[in-house]
Amino acid sequence: AKKAKKPKDSSNELAVCRVLLADLEAHQDAWPFLSPVRHKSVPGYRKVIKKPMDFSTIKEKLTNNLYLNLENFIVDVNLVFNNCQRFNEDDSEIGRAGHRMRRFFDKRWTELLHLK
Numbered sequence: 559a560k561k562a563k564k565p566k567d568s569s570n571e572l573a574v575c576r577v578l579l580a581d582l583e584a585h586q587d588a589w590p591f592l593s594p595v596r597h598k599s600v601p602g603y604r605k606v607i608k609k610p611m612d613f614s615t616i617k618e619k620l621t622n623n624l625y626l627n628l629e630n631f632i633v634d635v636n637l638v639f640n641n642c643q644r645f646n647e648d649d650s651e652i653g654r655a656g657h658r659m660r661r662f663f664d665k666r667w668t669e670l671l672h673l674k
């Protein structure tokens with residue numbers, strides 16, 4: 559007989575998103591990413607970065623159930639780091655913070671996923 563497909567349990571995926579976001583926000587290098595970049599005080603930002611994203615916006619989307627699964631959430635978190643790499647020199651305060659935060663995130667979500 560055909561083996562029944564195990565239903566994907568997406569409920570705990572959103573719980574994992576909340577844990578991951580809390581960890582990101584608590585990180586000492588999170589300060590450039592906690593709120594949307596103020597494009598009025600950052601010349602060129604709006605022209606260069608087509609899809610701005612930050613941790614407070616991700617939190618808002620999570621609260622309003624706009625992430626259907628962990629994958630959609632990870633896409634937005636990576637957007638924060640890719641925007642940062644695009645706009646900032648690697649060897650700058652914010653550029654370095656972005657690299658450290660991306661490394662921390664990659665480590666953290668793989669840890670959480672291996673707990674399954």
Ligand SMILES: Cn1cc(C(=O)NCCCNC(=O)c2ccc(F)cc2)ccc1=O
Nearest residue numbers: 589590591592593595600641642645646652
């Ligand atoms: C990701 N990104 C951020 C900036 C940027 O200028 N971001 C604001 C820095 C100033 N914000 C703070 O210092 C702060 C914010 C919250 C907090 F709780 C403590 C300190 C510029 C280019 C860019 O690509």
